[in-house]
Amino acid sequence: MSLAWLIRRLLLMAYTVIVVSILVFAITQILPADAAQSLLGENATPEALAALRAKLGLGDPAWLQYAHWASHVVTGDFGVSMCTSQPVGPEMLAALSRSLLVAVSSILLTLAVAVPLGVVAALRQGKFTDTGVSLVAYLGVSLPEFVTATLLALLLADTLHLLPATGYVSPLEDFIGGVRHLALPVLTVSVILIAHVMRMMRSETLDVLKSDYIRAARLKGLPERTVLFRHALRNALLPVVTIIALDVGYLLGGIIVIEEIFAIPGIGRALMVAITARDLPSIQAGALIMAATYVLTNTLADMAYALLDPRIRYD
């Protein structure tokens, strides 16, 4: 990981965030013919409309509106919520921390389950275990989150009464209760991620097992276990880093639905509430923070990858 590469990567990250911020702002504020009208609805009085237009600066040219908004965002000021009159930024970041709890737990669970399953499927290629694992993986990627979530809730909360169906308890205050409330959402997210990572792990392991250095290791007379763990797994695991980082994007989208279903006060739910209430500053802040999280994760994953595998050079 050379310094030039690092600088390049960071510049790319900055560019991405700028493009994302322009997009978010354009879609929410510039694209609607009259943002004030769509915010206040059809029954708004002309005075209220005029006041809001002045407040949002809708009379200004688009680039000036953006520059005005962006100059505040850079200092961490996302504006004030139109519903609660509270600053939007801190509220969204607090919500993000709760979402990240779900996301990180899901990723850990996914790694613990998907990596061994994928390797086993690859080792028993074409056998019953492999077919079974592949079938389950197919189901996992072919069910939308809201279906998985509802079916899991139906089974574990309603029928078996094992877990609470909705709600959120901070694990810092009540650890057991917090974990019990997190179980269903984490399980839902993991089902889909596991399917994804498992398929990747399987095909990577198959590729690596066919390579010359594995053949060499076997011919050298190394025990199969050493071949598998010291030679094959290490190389097969590398691409999983990238897949997980890319899945964070999916995760952030999926979390909108999952938080809505399980009533978790995370950033996804905050965003849905903002969209329903047409709370412009909250929508902008929520969308930008979510996308920025994704960009940051991907940059970190690229760096991790470059550190782990010195052969990799992006130019």
Next chain:
Amino acid sequence: MTELLTRLIRKPQGFVGLSLLALVALACLFGPALAPYAPEKINFLGRFRAPGWQNWLGADQFGRDIFSRLMVGARSTVPMALIATFAGSAVGAIIGVGSAYFGGRADEAIMRTNDAVMAIPGLLMALLLVSTLGNGAGNAAIAIAIAFAPGMARVTRSVALNVRNQDYVKAAIARGEGALWIIFREMLPNVMAPIVIESTIRVSFAVMLFATLSFLGVGAQPPASEWGLMVADARQYMYQAPWALIAPSVAIAVAAIAFNLIGDGLRDALNPKDER
């Protein structure tokens, strides 16, 4: 083409995929004719009726026949996903091929911006667009198309870069053909295969995304019997009538799995060497 189909059917996944697709297509084409009841016919005596001879898949909270609603709802779910995928793929493919054709700095700028757009998760992008365009099935489809375009552009460009170096493209440039001619008549036809595979798999995402948007209340609007909307309706009563929840869930899964399997099957059929 026939050879490709034969190869697709010979694989178990291709066969299952095509069979499921046939089911879905049947529902889309003849759904209203197959439905035993009118999809919005309310029957208060038959509320929450369990699956049986009167209602094959049971009845919902208004006593509406779930099988009939599924059959009619196929039309408001699957074609929308197809249209959205097609539009998104077309736009993405043109961007991707164009980027590969121009190459150099322009390619770099286009692809970096494209990657930046992809940093917004698909569902988030679709939600933002629908919240601006207004709720509704048509706007949801437009939003999905826009959300899909950058991903397709990236896939297409990676294939088009190879095509760009082929002699027939160089010959066209030497003949003095215009950029549009080369992009549309020389390069695009030669990157179709991977685009078709990728689009087929993406239809399954579109089905899910469309159902999700309806589930969240911003896609198809009641009383449409769109499948995602049916799940959203049934959630409140999932204790009394789990069948009202399970039937549309299975329908969504069948449609998504069908396109997923066919996409994977097509990939295998086109690259017979890759036996994975």
